[in-house]
Amino acid sequence: MSAAVVTEADQADLVEVRDRADVRRQVKLVVVFALVALLLLWFALDIDSPTVKYITGARVTREDRGTEINGLNLVWGCFAVAMVGLVLAAVNRIPRGLAGTVASILVGVAFFTGFIVWSYADQATTSLVIANPLPGTVKLATPLVFGALAGCLCERAGVINIAIEGQFLTGAFFASVASSAFYSAEMGLVGGILAGVAIASLLAVFALRYQVNQVVLGVVLIALATGLTSFLLSQIPDDPSIKGYLNEPLILAPIAIPGLSDIPVLGPTLFDQTLLVYLMYLSVALVTVLLFQTRWGLRVRSVGEHPKAADTVGIKVNRVRWQAVLLGGVFAGLGGAYFTVGSTGSFDQGASAGNGFIALAAVIMGRWHPVWASLSALFFGFMWTLQSQLAFLGKIPPELLRASPYLATIIAVAGFVGRVRPPAADGEPYTKA
Template sequence: MSVIEAPEATTPQEATVRDRADVARQVRLVVTFGLSTAILVYFALAIEDPQVTYILGERVTQEFRPKDLTTTWVSWLAIATSLVALVLAALDRYPRRGAGLALALLVGVMFYLGFLMWAYTDQAGAFQAAIANPIPGTMRIATPLVLGALAGCLCERAGVINIAIEGQFLAGAFFASVFSSIAFTSLAFIPLALVAPFGLLGGVLAGVGVAAMLGLFALRYQVNQVVLGVVLVAFASGLTSFLLGQIPGDRKATFNNPMILDEIRIPVLADIPLLGQALFEQTILVYLMFASVAFVTFLLFETRWGLRVRSVGEHPKAADTVGIKVNRVRWQAVLLGGVFAGLGGAYYTVGSTGAFDREVSAGTGFIALAAVIMGRWHPIGATFAAVFFGFMWNLQNQLSFVDKLPGELLGAAPYLATIIAVAGFVGRVRPPAADGEPYVKS
């Protein structure tokens, strides 16, 4: 009778073997939460007078009056939250997927609150700045970034690198201003309520025009797409500056003085504390941005056309073998992306400030491109990344009223956050396999 031998017991050394990526993840988490805990402890101990004021709105009004707050409990609650995450990471018990992301977001929010407690306490001088609601300012800055990021997602999912988002912003901003100005002064048949929305049409046409140039040289003539994008940005910058200079001084009130989009208040929702006015008392362009995120996500992942776009971005030859016209689909994605980028550019004129000025977008097209990478080429991920960058920009603006940080550091903060987020926290990301590679039918 044969005896079946039992398998040898796993040695402790074999049982503790871990994947290298898992070890790297643990080290990254321990370092991140360790630094955040140490910095929060410094913030808490550096506070001398723990009293600050805050308002629930963006500025002091009859509705939003300043209120007093003792910062001690907030600072130490932030420390406790970060410390819990640090202990879980050190014991290799940090949750994964949704729970881990939720905990990381909680630590980030508490770090932000702990930082604010330090930044707004012990202010020197007679003027005492109050902590204000960051959401309205964040939404204003993030709106064009989200629209530009959606354009980048559409293009790169189809296999076309779109470095030219900044150029589309500039062209969209200029022609939105001009279209709105002409509609107000020369096109009497357009109702007054539609003058500013008519500017959106100019922004869309300009964004699609730059996208057409991108598609022509990238898909027809197979020019290097990175170099092409930089050239298109320089072209749009030079063209808009030239056209602006051609407007005589006495005619700028006519051709570069657009009407601005009116705010539309959604009843009930606009009365929600903290979030209501920021999200539901906005212009039609902001509501279009909300709808665009849902539309692009549905289009890419729930429709046959979206499947084709993703297939030509991943494996164009395989897509070609099943009858998909690769370059036609890429053309469609690039032109549709131009619509959203043009709307993003229009925000800088008819959506906010009015008149066009040179370099009005201030390099935000490149930040939108970084949001695409940080969001892993997914519309929702790119949207959250764009909102994060908008939040950092708004934080810089709000902290300019206090004297805790040098102005030079504040000015660089959004760009530093972009570099750290993309290079440090996103980790290794894989773009669409055929991104930037022209396809020639054999």
């Protein structure tokens, strides 16, 4: 009996011990949610005229010129969501995993909703309407998703691909040339793929055969792509009869899927896009299945984690890495094609505008998983769309708005992702003993 009493007393004296990572996570959530709540409170108190207009589409039409709502009530609702998240974080009731991710996303959506309403409130003109940012988000995130998939494939196989920016540039240029020469936007996608694979081949040759430092090699390939595309662009004559066959490509037209494109909000976002966007959807699913549901994907992950162990069971390490790098070149080339046949048309110098580096950040933020990396790319696409929509409102300095996507990249990778573990053999060449 006494033994039982002692055991109960000992159990009563036990103190729950939490690991430091969990404590840091709670502190981070509390700080972030508190900042969000304070900002939303300021937004609500700063609004004088609460009436704003919104539309569910991406642009104002004759049929839909906007619906008036009380924006102040919406901001207060967002503040309430942030406060609930803050309280749950303070008492450590936000679990890890999917539930915690959903809670963080809800607080994030509440913040951006309140921020957008505050930005559109109190404007001098009542003709300003809040447009649905999601169609533009998906469109602008398309090259980032393709670049992130290329990065996931390469780095899961143990090859660092800094050269995504170079693949974007060459893919954009040769997509423009192919589309112009064949008078077909779809042939532009083929030209982009071939250019992306060409740069990927150079990456594989020097990284795997000659074992050049992969970070330095990526920077050199970007410089090569920048110089090559600039030189080739300068060689295209201004004569319209010649330029039309080299740098006046056709642009992919949107394809509305009957029935699905009529769904409110999500229809125009997901099902009224170009062929390139639909290929992006398929690519995310394809890469996820390849990496985690096939024998080839298991081999790719094994050569990226422990190439010597993979070699001992008969896997050709460098052959598998070659395959992963070349397949990544396909997706990076499609991402590059977006900058010409997918959006603007003719190629201009520096057309990719640093998006390759943001795609690389999406890979890290997504922890080298194709689905999470794609969602990270969508976040960056949303920041670009938000910047373009808010640029003419005047409440935020335009210089800060232009820098906001890059600031969001730094904050997301450094502040929210924190310490992550890449594949163990990432960037390490392998030589068979």
